[in-house]
Amino acid sequence: MKMIESMKDKKVLVLGLAKSGVAAAELLHKLGAFVTVNDAKPFEDNKEAQTLLHQGITVICGHHPEDLLDDGFELVVKNPGIPYTNPIVADAISREIPVWTEVELAYLVSEAPMIGITGSNGKTTTTSLLFDVLKEGSKKPLIAGNIGTVACGVTADASADELVVTELSSFQLMGTESFKPHIAIWTNLFEAHIDYHGSMEEYAKAKFKVTENQTAEDYLIYNADQKIVADFAQQSKAKLIPFSSNGRLAEGISADDTQIYWMGEPYLEQSVIALPGKHNLENVLCAVATAILVDCPKDAIIKVLKIFTGVKHRTQFIGEFNQVKFYNDSKATNTLATKSAISAFSTPLILLAGGLDRGHSFEALRPYMSHVKVVVASGETAERFAEFARSCGVKTVVLADDMTDAVPKAFELSEAGDTILLSPSCASWDQYPSFEKRGDLFIEAFEALQK
Template identity: 70%
Template sequence: MKSVNGMEHKKVLVLGLAKSGVAAAELLHKMGAFVTVNDAKPFEENIDAQRLLQKGITVICGRHPEDLLDEGFELVVKNPGIPYTNILVADAVKRGIPIWTEIELAYLISEAPMIGITGSNGKTTTTTLLYHILNQGGLNPLIAGNIGTVACSVTENATADNVVVTELSSFQLMGTERFKPKIAIWTNLYEAHIDYHGSMEEYSNAKFAVTRNQDASDYLIYNADQEVVVSYANKSHAHKVPFTTKGINYLGISADDDMIYWLGKPFIKRSIIALPGQHNLENVLVAVAAAIIMDCPKDKIEHVLSSFTGVKHRTQFVREWQSRKIFNDSKATNTLATRSALAAFKQPIVLLAGGLDRGHSFEELRPHMGNVHAVVVAGETAKRFAEFAESCGVEKIAYADDMESGVKQAADLSNEGDVILLSPACASWDQYPTFEVRGDKFIEAAMKL
């Protein structure tokens, strides 16, 4: 772990606990900072706060005192989920106090080079795929960030022989100042999290932080098929590596119907790729580009591409049942993700959809509903999604109270050769605490068929 000048005796407020807050507080304490933790959960219910107090860290729980910053804090490290409208965060902005997420700490202490992966969709699949490729290639990767272990906990123990593959949300990137990954990856950019950022411009600017501090010794792998991403990439000082699925590009990585090309030269046949879907081709391209930059052997890249079938809850193949293939895409919490899932299959589809009603339209799914011959709806959006499906010409529509009845009805509505697909196009919180729980319930029901 690198030492960070100026952190000893610095007065730091860690705002919000959960995994990232606990890790940041413990790390700052080890670095000699005077740490105060503030969390909304009452102390008597807050096991994390109790444990931090035993380590000598000051803990304030159950409320966010409006005058807390009067105590002279020089730095705020906040949980990524806490918005900038929070009273203490807004006060810190007004006072000019730096506001970080633990990603900044992770970078500052890391002896290992970091790969930062962001985008509106595809981050987790890309991160996981790249990790497996680098691992197969003997490059000692560690996986961190918005997937798996908190980044500063990973980099605390990383050495120069490792490489840290880090999934990064816009929430995390917004709290960085000097973060400078060796390789930055920007998969795509679509409207999302406007309730947090306030505008598409602010959301886009937060994503740009993945490459903002890079220089010519670093690499930016970016989506050349999206003009908005290209416009931001043009502002980067990194060595630029565009990717495209629309034919050969001589400056980066690209693909046509038959082949993946590196700098315009044939590199790998597409026929070996096990991961289904056009949207996943983009994830493959960026992972392969990063692996090439990291000098990973070609045969190791090919080996992983031929065996990697996806990440749990992300167009995950569950099982084959009576000549039907069942897929779990519970991570599809918006219409964009469901659109990608529908486009991944040429077979007839029985779709399970619905969930938390945020009032968003399902219209962008319409061009991709042609293969959907039956729909099972559930949750707060059940009636709206059923009406939408009916307007698309779907004749078989069923309502489900829970996942087990939903899977049974989907099976009853299906035919041999069909795909039974959970891709809700909605968040899970009306019925399930997380999309992972929703997906696990789907898998459990599917295995009972």
């Protein structure tokens, strides 16, 4: 770990605990900062705060004092989920106090090169696949960010001969200033989190921060098939590595119907890839390009591609019962993700959809609904999704109370050879604390069918 001097004797407020807040507070304390933690959970119920207090860190719990920043803080490190409209965050900005997320700290102390992966969809699959490829290729990868351990907790212990593979959300990237991964990956951009960012333009700017500080010594792997991403990429100072799944490119990495190309030359046959779907082909292209850039052996790349079948809750095959296959894609919280999931299958589909109603249109799914034979809709958008499905010509549309109700209803309507796909196209927070919980209940309901 780089023992940076810039934090020594600096008064720092860590706003919000959870994993990122705890890791940031502990790291700042080690770096010699005077750390105060503020968290909404009462102290008597707050094990994290109690632990930090025993370490000599000041804790303020149970409320957020309006005059908190009057204590002379020079830096605020906030939980990524706390919006910039939060009164304390807004006050810090008005006072011109820097507001970071722990990703900035992770970069500042890291001795290891960092690989930053962002995008509206595909981040987790790309991160997981890349980690497995680099591990097989003996490149000493560490995994961090949304998918693994908090980034600053990983980089604090990383050595110069390791690689930190980091999944990054727009929320995390907004709170960075000098963050500069050696390799940045921007998988795609689709309307999401507008309630947080305020506009699509601001959301895109937050994603662009993955490459904003890169130089000609660094690399940006970006989606050449999406104009908005390609246009933003042209503003980067990094070496540009475009990717496309729509045919051979002269530069970067690309794919046609059968082959993957590196710099316009055949690199490997797609037949070795176990992961289904065109959207996953894009994730494969990102991972393979990165592996090539860090000199990972080709045989290691191919070995992993042959066995990697996906990540939990992301078009995850969970099993087959009575000749009906079940796939869990609970992570599909927008129409782009559901479109990609539907497109990955040619068998008749029974689609489980619906969830939190943010007012988003489902129209982007219309061209892909032709082989959806049944829709089982639930959640706040159940009626609206059901109406959309009927307008697409889906003959059988039913409503369900929740996942426990939806799965048996879907199975009753299935026939041998069908696929039951949970791909909600909506966030989970109307009924569940997370998409993971929604996916776990889908899996439990599948298992209950077999008892």
